[in-house]
Amino acid sequence: MILSPINIISSSVLLLLLFVLVVPLLKSRQRLLINTSFMLSSLASLLGIIGGVWAVGGGITNKLILPIGLPDLPFHLRVDPLAGFFITVICLLSFFVSLYSIGYIKGYLGRRPVTSLVIFYCLFLAGMVMVVLADDALFFLISWEVMAAASYFLVMFEDERIENRRAAFLYIIVAHVGAIAILLSFGIMAGLATGFESFNGYTFDAMRQAEFPLKWATAAFLLAFFGFAAKAGVIPLHVWLPEAHPVAPSNVSALMSGVMLKTAIYGIVRVTFDLIGVFPWWWGAIVLIFGLISAVMGVLYALMQNDLKKLLAYSSVENIGIILIGIGLSMIFKPFNIPLLSALALIAGLYHAMNHAMFKGLLFMGAGSVLHATNERNMEEMGGLIHRMPWTAALFLIGCVSISALPPFNGFVSEWLTFQAFLLSPAMPSPFFKLLIPLGAALVALTGALAAACFVRAFGVTFLGHWRGAHMPRVHEADWFMRSGMILAALSCLLLGILPTFFIDWMDIIAQQLVGTKIGASSGVYGWLWLTPVARESASYSGMIVFLGILLVVVAVYFILHVKPGGIRRVPIWDCGFGKLDQRMQYSATSFSMPIRRIFGFLFNIREQVKLNPRGVHKAFPKRLNYYLRVRDRFWNWLFKPVIEFSFWVSRKVGLLQQGRIQAYLIYSFITIIVLLALSR
Amino acid sequence: MKLYRFIIEFLQIAILLGVAPAFTGWVRMLKCWSQGRTSAGIFQPYRDLLKLFSKDVLLADNASWIFRFTPYLVFGTAVLAGGVIPMLSLDLPIASTADVIVLVALFAIARFFTALAGMDIGTAFGGMGSSREMTIASLAEPAMLMAIFTVSLASKSTSLSQMVHVIYSGQIVLRPSIAFSLFAFVLIALAETGRIPVDNPATHLELTMIHEAMILEYSGRHLALIEWAGMMKLFLFVMLGVAAFAPWGIAESGDLVTISAAFIFMILKLVIVGIVLVMIETGLAKMRIFRLTEFLGSAFLLATLGMLSYFILE
Numbered sequence: 005m006i007l008s009p010i011n012i013i014s015s016s017v018l019l020l021l022l023f024v025l026v027v028p029l030l031k032s033r034q035r036l037l038i039n040t041s042f043m044l045s046s047l048a049s050l051l052g053i054i055g056g057v058w059a060v061g062g063g064i065t066n067k068l069i070l071p072i073g074l075p076d077l078p079f080h081l082r083v084d085p086l087a088g089f090f091i092t093v094i095c096l097l098s099f100f101v102s103l104y105s106i107g108y109i110k111g112y113l114g115r116r117p118v119t120s121l122v123i124f125y126c127l128f129l130a131g132m133v134m135v136v137l138a139d140d141a142l143f144f145l146i147s148w149e150v151m152a153a154a155s156y157f158l159v160m161f162e163d164e165r166i167e168n169r170r171a172a173f174l175y176i177i178v179a180h181v182g183a184i185a186i187l188l189s190f191g192i193m194a195g196l197a198t199g200f201e202s203f204n205g206y207t208f209d210a211m212r213q214a215e216f217p218l219k220w221a222t223a224a225f226l227l228a229f230f231g232f233a234a235k236a237g238v239i240p241l242h243v244w245l246p247e248a249h250p251v252a253p254s255n256v257s258a259l260m261s262g263v264m265l266k267t268a269i270y271g272i273v274r275v276t277f278d279l280i281g282v283f284p285w286w287w288g289a290i291v292l293i294f295g296l297i298s299a300v301m302g303v304l305y306a307l308m309q310n311d312l313k314k315l316l317a318y319s320s321v322e323n324i325g326i327i328l329i330g331i332g333l334s335m336i337f338k339p340f341n342i343p344l345l346s347a348l349a350l351i352a353g354l355y356h357a358m359n360h361a362m363f364k365g366l367l368f369m370g371a372g373s374v375l376h377a378t379n380e381r382n383m384e385e386m387g388g389l390i391h392r393m394p395w396t397a398a399l400f401l402i403g404c405v406s407i408s409a410l411p412p413f414n415g416f417v418s419e420w421l422t423f424q425a426f427l428l429s430p431a432m433p434s435p436f437f438k439l440l441i442p443l444g445a446a447l448v449a450l451t452g453a454l455a456a457a458c459f460v461r462a463f464g465v466t467f468l469g470h471w472r473g474a475h476m477p478r479v480h481e482a483d484w485f486m487r488s489g490m491i492l493a494a495l496s497c498l499l500l501g502i503l504p505t506f507f508i509d510w511m512d513i514i515a516q517q518l519v520g521t522k523i524g525a526s527s528g529v530y531g532w533l534w535l536t537p538v539a540r541e542s543a544s545y546s547g548m549i550v551f552l553g554i555l556l557v558v559v560a561v562y563f564i565l566h567v568k569p570g571g572i573r574r575v576p577i578w579d580c581g582f583g584k585l586d587q588r589m590q591y592s593a594t595s596f597s598m599p600i601r602r603i604f605g606f607l608f609n610i611r612e613q614v615k616l617n618p619r620g621v622h623k624a625f626p627k628r629l630n631y632y633l634r635v636r637d638r639f640w641n642w643l644f645k646p647v648i649e650f651s652f653w654v655s656r657k658v659g660l661l662q663q664g665r666i667q668a669y670l671i672y673s674f675i676t677i678i679v680l681l682a683l684s685r
Numbered sequence: 686m687k688l689y690r691f692i693i694e695f696l697q698i699a700i701l702l703g704v705a706p707a708f709t710g711w712v713r714m715l716k717c718w719s720q721g722r723t724s725a726g727i728f729q730p731y732r733d734l735l736k737l738f739s740k741d742v743l744l745a746d747n748a749s750w751i752f753r754f755t756p757y758l759v760f761g762t763a764v765l766a767g768g769v770i771p772m773l774s775l776d777l778p779i780a781s782t783a784d785v786i787v788l789v790a791l792f793a794i795a796r797f798f799t800a801l802a803g804m805d806i807g808t809a810f811g812g813m814g815s816s817r818e819m820t821i822a823s824l825a826e827p828a829m830l831m832a833i834f835t836v837s838l839a840s841k842s843t844s845l846s847q848m849v850h851v852i853y854s855g856q857i858v859l860r861p862s863i864a865f866s867l868f869a870f871v872l873i874a875l876a877e878t879g880r881i882p883v884d885n886p887a888t889h890l891e892l893t894m895i896h897e898a899m900i901l902e903y904s905g906r907h908l909a910l911i912e913w914a915g916m917m918k919l920f921l922f923v924m925l926g927v928a929a930f931a932p933w934g935i936a937e938s939g940d941l942v943t944i945s946a947a948f949i950f951m952i953l954k955l956v957i958v959g960i961v962l963v964m965i966e967t968g969l970a971k972m973r974i975f976r977l978t979e980f981l982g983s984a985f986l987l988a989t990l991g992m993l994s995y996f997i998l999e
Contacts, residue, residue: 387807390749401751410794411787423786427834427843431996442992445834446985449827456793456826457819460800464815469807470747534781542842549782550765550791557761558754565738565906572742577806578902591804591812599820603978 010066010083012055016048020130031119038109041122046102052095059088063513080207082139085513090136090270093358094263097365098129104369104489105255111376121161128154135267140207141190152179158256159248171247178244182234189227211279221280228275236268236324239298240639250313254372261320262365266357277518288335295332298325299451307458308635310593311381312371323360327353333425338519347515347523348537349425356418363406366493370400373482383465383593385473392479395487397467402494404459409452412551414500461596470587502547505532609636690778701767705920706730715963737909745806755802756910759795763917766791770924773947774936775846784843785833803899814898824981825876831988835866836929838995849932865991867930872984878919881966923958
């Protein structure tokens with residue numbers, strides 16, 4: 005069969021890879037290069053969407069064996085509904101972002117050549133799809149490295165800034181530590197699948213068929229979870245993420261936060277549910293606990309950021325946490341043999357993965373437009389942009405509402421499903437579990453509320469009020485390419501929010517294959533308008549009616565009150581009669597988060613100083629007041645600094661061996677040979 | 686029959702719109718009496734609303750569309766929430782649209798946009814109000830969810846009508862978990878509706894106001910909508926608490942006699958809740974904003990304890 009999901013998807017990858025070879029020819033014509041390359045990558049993404057949607061919708065599993073790679077170790081490719089789902093998510097966002105990039109990257113014209121950016125952008129897209137396509141450990145790791153390396157170069161794109169080089173370096177180190185863990189995990193599974201005599205164990209098929217002893221399965225799971233968690237930015241392995249994501253060009257940040265993190269989620273789901281298959285419930289508890297920590301800490305750190313893109317990056321940590329909560333719950337319920345709840349939690353997690361791709365992509369694109377227009381990432385210097393950039397502001401607002409889990413947008417649907425999974429959980433025989441469920445629900449609720457505070461702050465400080473900086477630059481609205489990318493993303497946020505039943509019915513097959521039951525069976529009875537995951541009596545939600553209901557009342561009231569025209573007068577702001585109101589008197593991002601900083605301050609490393617400058621008439625009447633605040637991630641000092649110091653210590657000790665004299669090295673070789681001879685006898 | 690259900694629905698929304706100001710008037714009247722003042726009567730809120738509706742809107746120069754859109758949205762979410770919470774009858778056609786989680790989120794939308802509107806003008810008070818409101822909400826909202834979750838765990842449903850059904854059928858007796866969550870709910874309701882000791886609805890003192898600070902720049906019909914929605918919110922919280930913890934009187938079927946009985950029960954409950962509210966408000970002083978952490982934190986803890994005790998004891 006020529007036309008099948010896997011063929012369509014691999015042709016889209018091929019298209020991207022082949023185009024990379026052509027790029028150097030277009031090097032001298034930058035404008036043409038931008039137009040063709042991003043048009044082409046959006047075309048490739050469209051192909052990927054078609055293949056992915058088809059694979060999930062039809063419940064199709066295709067395989068392909070490519071006779072390339074090492075001799076006798078061909079590459080295996082496979083598309084099943086799970087892979088199809090992630091390919092759809094990846095390609096959907098890359099389609100929007102590619103459209104956006106046509107406008108965005110033109111901002112670099114005349115400032116710096118973008119050839120390298122185009123090359124690595126295409127490689128990055130191809131790498132992400134390849135990771136999901138891979139059906140053997142070898143091809144998986146190669147694709148994983150392509151993805152990591154391409155994104156490393158994208159983070160390095162503006163390499164004249166020291167923070168970019170530092171971030172990229174940190175990123176590549178963490179990515180490789182994670183990759184080693186994944187490699188070891190695959191090694192364990194491959195070794196147990198066929199023994200160490202045969203090489204065929206490296207295919208995922210062999211791992212699927214093998215039954216692992218619990219001890220080794222746990223080791224493989226923990227290694228894989230560590231590796232994927234490092235990539236996904238799960239706290240405490242997250243410190244690279246808020247460094248690396250913000251400094252990349254904004255279209256790349258959108259992809260990195262929106263979908264690259266999802267490949268790690270894909271990895272976790274693939275390894276646990278598919279490759280290992282049978283596992284004890286406490287694996288799920290581990291995933292759940294790390295998810296909860298990431299969700300709460302992620303959003304609290306996001307609340308402390310003044311850099312708009314850094315805020316979004318920390319919020320990705322939070323959302324990865326929420327996805328892991330769903331997956332962790334599903335992993336808890338599966339061994340207890342409650343397939344319906346397991347399916348519900350899994351769908352909640354995956355649905356949030358899709359939602360997060362949409363709104364985080366939208367928000368990063370919006371932040372990119374702001375950066376493009378104002379050359380500013382620091383929120384303390386912004387304000388009032390809603391008047392200059394009405395489109396960007398409205399679209400960014402949709403992203404903010406979605407991510408804050410407010411109906412009728414999409415973030416709410418996945419949060420609602422997660423809550424249902426918590427509330428429907430029966431009392432399990434384990435006391436630890438009894439403690440975990442209520443605490444988990446409480447922390448998810450806390451996360452949602454804090455996220456709303458975080459995004460009121462982000463939107464309010466950036467777009468509302470007056471410009472806070474010294475002088476306002478010439479701000480321009482995003483062009484139509486950028487707008488269209490954002491509009492499409494915003495539309496998908498709305499559609500995923502008001503028509504969740506369609507999407508859940510579409511992806512239900514994944515739950516069927518991984519945990520053995522669908523959740524849609526009950527939702528169909530009550531009509532497509534209502535989301536009723538378990539039973540009509542226990543819970544129902546209709547995003548559509550909420551949307552239309554609010555719209556109806558708003559429109560009705562508006563018209564009733566506007567029967568007689570006029571009645572609005574524009575006047576200057578009331579300044580309490582002082583007449584000296586200026587833009588520095590507005591609430592800033594720092595002051596907005598001050599109460600929350602006081603409440604949750606113990607979680608951060610905060611240094612706060614107030615200095616009075618007494619130069620004036622008298623000490624009691626200071627002229628200036630300097631406020632200094634530094635909020636730092638505690639994990640850097642707790643976890644990363646000791647490791648870094650230890651590795652430097654080890655390398656210094658090892659460095660003692662280096663004498664620089666040939667005699668010393670000869671002695672080392674001699675001793676080694678003697679030792680080896682003595683040992684191998 | 687179907688039409689009849691919609692008539693009940695509209696009747697309920699009409700009661701919400703009509704009775705909410707009277708309830709606020711009742712609370713204000715009681716408060717005046719308890720403090721030895723003469724009251725303006727139970728109907729003063731209606732007169733206030735009418736006056737505001739007839740006035741011109743004064744809009745600051747740099748107000749954006751968010752500022753103008755917010756009053757309508759706040760009003761819209763309040764009306765929608767009123768259509769979902771069972772006040773008179775359980776048999777509401779749009780009740781299945783939203784369960785308790787959605788209800789809490791509906792209030793959250795209103796808050797989200799009010800906070801944005803507070804920051805829109807760019808004065809210090811607006812931002813201060815928004816910041817405080819979101820801080821309080823970030824503790825109160827999860828506590829609220831947890832309090833209601835405890836009840837819904839016991840009734841195996843998050844749909845309010847279903848929860849009331851289960852309470853009617855006598856499956857819920859007074860349990861420790863419900864007691865915890867009721868106590869937590871009262872604390873949170875005080876915070877969410879901006880009553881003493883969290884916020885004082887009667888003051889415009891810069892340093893202490895929270896909700897009033899966000900809406901300081903509003904005038905005319907915009908302010909009227911927000912004020913009205915605020916009254917509805919107070920009313921709805923009472924109704925929500927009643928539905929979750931003491932639903933007796935709400936009609937299960939929709940005939941005229943039970944509906945009118947339900948209406949009388951509702952008024953009775955409102956009168957009682959008003960008295961209790963005023964007793965709480967006159968008995969307590971407003972807290973400093975950083976003492977609120979303890980207040981809301983304990984509400985959150987109580988609610989979580991309620992859910993924990995459900996899982997461990999039952």
